[in-house]
Amino acid sequence: MSLTRLALKIAAPVPRVEDFERYLFIGPHPDDIEIGAGATAAKLAGLGKQVCFLVCTDGRFGLANAPEGTTEEALVSLRQREAMASAAVLGVRDVRFLGLRDGAGYSMEALLKGIAETVSDFRPDMMFAPDPFVPSESHEDHLRTGRAARQVACFAPYAGIMEGWGAQSVPVRALAYYMTARPNRFVGVGKTISTQRKALFDCHLSQYPKGCPDAKALDTYLTLRNFEFALRSLKGRAEGFRVLGALHMHCLPEV
DSSP, X not given: OOHHHHHHHHHSOOOOGGGOSEEEEEESSTTHHHHHHHHHHHHHHHTTOEEXXXXXXXXXXXXXXXXXXXXXXXXXXXXXHHHHHHHHHHTOOEEEEEEEXXXXXXXXXXXXXXXXXXXXXXXXXXXXXXXXXXXXXXXXXXXXXXXXXXXXXXXXXXXXXXHTTTOOOOOOOEEEEESOSSOOEEEEXXXXXXXXXXXXXXXXXXXXXXXXXXXXXXXXXXXXXXXXXXXXXXXXXXXXXXXXXXXXXXXXXXX
């Protein structure tokens, strides 16, 4: 470890996920939060923390495993119901929807405004979003959501900037990327892994119907991911995140 990195760890340590009280989880589609951070969301809710889910797009094009004959409009309504049922399993009652058209059928300004308004209303200490810097990530909704979340998280404390989105300033203290290849914080989730699986595979049935190969593949992936993060963190079963504090968001590249 370089002297600069050592000094950074001492002077500006990466925040611990569990140290806050209010958490906003932002998902591009109705099932992404559960995949990337569902066990952590359940743990935080179980600890009595205030947790809010914001789903950015309507998921209308996720028809591959939906019941035969399902239209795009019908799927929008179905996926919203599934998202609310899934969040309830995780212990989350505050679920919000921007309703933007799936497949990047919206402007970045609309996405930024929707996230900023939610941040202004809910006032999170920590925000979660998909990591937009993963080299393999090709879904524009994931990339846009991650980019918009980091922009709002960085600018949230500045009243003049937030006013441009019709929102008020909020002292957001940390941003956590899920679906990341470079985690620097791990959350032990041994007691909530089963809750995450129930939320995904009992509620998001339009995406993961019983016996579906996609469901089996996802379950295997989550199991192996939890095990890898456990080995890296010595926490039993774990989820990993790339966490940035307020200072890390716009300087200190060594983080």
